[in-house]
Amino acid sequence: MKIAFLGLGQMGRPIAHNLLKSGAELVVSDRDGRWFDEFEVKGATGTANPASLVGSDIVFLCLPSAAVVQQVLLGETGLLAQMKPGQIVVDLSTIAYAATVEIGQAAASDGVAFLDAPISGMEARAIDGTLTVMCGGEPAVFDQVKPLLDHIGTKILFMGPTGSGQLTKLVNQLLFDINAAAMAEVLPMAVKMGLDPDLIGEVINSSSGRSYASEFFIPRILKGHFSDGYPMAHAYKDLVSGAEIGAQKCMPMPVLAAATATYQAALLRGLGAQDKGAMVQVFEDLLGVQFRSQP
Numbered sequence: 001m002k003i004a005f006l007g008l009g010q011m012g013r014p015i016a017h018n019l020l021k022s023g024a025e026l027v028v029s030d031r032d033g034r035w036f037d038e039f040e041v042k043g044a045t046g047t048a049n050p051a052s053l054v055g056s057d058i059v060f061l062c063l064p065s066a067a068v069v070q071q072v073l074l075g076e077t078g079l080l081a082q083m084k085p086g087q088i089v090v091d092l093s094t095i096a097y098a099a100t101v102e103i104g105q106a107a108a109s110d111g112v113a114f115l116d117a118p119i120s121g122m123e124a125r126a127i128d129g130t131l132t133v134m135c136g137g138e139p140a141v142f143d144q145v146k147p148l149l150d151h152i153g154t155k156i157l158f159m160g161p162t163g164s165g166q167l168t169k170l171v172n173q174l175l176f177d178i179n180a181a182a183m184a185e186v187l188p189m190a191v192k193m194g195l196d197p198d199l200i201g202e203v204i205n206s207s208s209g210r211s212y213a214s215e216f217f218i219p220r221i222l223k224g225h226f227s228d229g230y231p232m233a234h235a236y237k238d239l240v241s242g243a244e245i246g247a248q249k250c251m252p253m254p255v256l257a258a259a260t261a262t263y264q265a266a267l268l269r270g271l272g273a274q275d276k277g278a279m280v281q282v283f284e285d286l287l288g289v290q291f292r293s294q295p
Contacts, residue, residue: 001025003148004053005060006072007093008035010230011119012062014126015092018152019060020044021129029053054082058145059089062119064234066095074106085111090145092133094118094173096241097166104137104162113141116162117149118169122216122229130154134172136164170245173238174256177276179213181259184266184279187221191289197222198293217277222293229275232266239263 001024005016008030016028016039026044028036029052036046050072053059059079063069069091073080079089089107091100091114100116107114115137125131131153135142142158149156159168190200201218204210220228239260246253266272266279284290 001058002027002056003058003060004029004056005062006030006050006053007062007064008032009062009064010123011126012092014123015062015119015131015152016044016060017042018126018129019148021151022148024148027053027056050079051077051082054079054087057087058148059083059087060092061089062092064093065237066093066099069093069095070099070103073103080107080110080112083110083112086113088113088115088141088145090115090117092117092119094169094238095166096237097163097170097245100136100166101163113138114162115141115145116165117145118165119153120169120172121153126152133157134159134165134168136160136162136166136168170238170241173235174242176213177235177239177263178255178259179211180217180276181262181279183214183217183221183277184262185283187218187280187291188283188287188289191291192287196294197291200291213276217275220275221277221280221291224290224292226271226274226278226281229277231273232263232276232278233272235276236263236267236272 003024004027005019006029008016008028013035020026020042027047028039028044029047029050033046033048039046061069072078089112104114115135117133117135119131119133121131129152132155133149133153135158139158146156159165191197201222204214205218242256262279265282269282271278280291
């Protein structure tokens with residue numbers, strides 16, 4: 001079997017390395033060719049030309065936005081028009097539900113199978129091959145691709161028709177985003193009221209206020225370290241997707257709207273390149289305090 005992988009970013013690069021463990025012939029592609037050598041020494045082929053991927057049985061994508069995925073697949077020199085019936089596209093990217101459905105329909109019209117398979121887990125889990133993968137598409141296509149997905153994740157779930165993977169990922173991300181925004185608001189309040197940041201962090205992460213967001217971000221916030229997680233500027237698309245679905249389906253989501261306002265304040269403050277823990281700086285500035293470990 002020949003497989004291709006497009007997008008060697010923070011998550012894509014370790015995922016592609018783990019796919020090599022399948023024993024399949026692998027071609028990797030990225031605009032930045034600096035990682036090609038480390039794949040080529042393992043027997044893979046590197047190319048900066050996405051058109052070189054069309055001969056593969058399965059093409060994996062791990063790209064930053066819906067616009068990039070659409071350009072790669074549906075653009076003037078898009079892959080779908082060059083692929084043959086029976087080939088498969090697996091999109092590991094996190095993009096909007098509506099865009100995913102559109103891509104799935106375009107693939108079907110060309111006879112190409114499509115699986116939306118967004119991933120959950122940070123870079124460390126991508127390296128370890130312990131991601132969660134949520135898949136939408138045809139069950140038979142999922143069954144065909146799952147042995148490869150087993151090399152990148154420990155929880156591989158089939159969620160339903162095309163788009164179901166993206167919807168599932170969105171639900172998870174919105175809850176995570178809301179948790180991060182809530183911490184940004186409440187932690188500085190604790191300091192303003194005279195409580196010790198280290199002790200507050202210890203209590204939260206051993207009590208009912210604990211969440212994955214608190215366990216990941218609080219130790220980093222205490223150190224003033226805001227570069228380990230996914231950049232807020234990229235994560236904001238999930239909030240936009242949630243708002244779009246709420247508006248289209250007339251579903252009120254007031255807590256999500258409030259969390260979105262906090263993200264917007266952080267982005268306007270120029271914190272988009274930092275991770276979600278950096279939102280705490282918005283409220284630290286407002287209250288004139290810092291949630292940091294004491295000397």
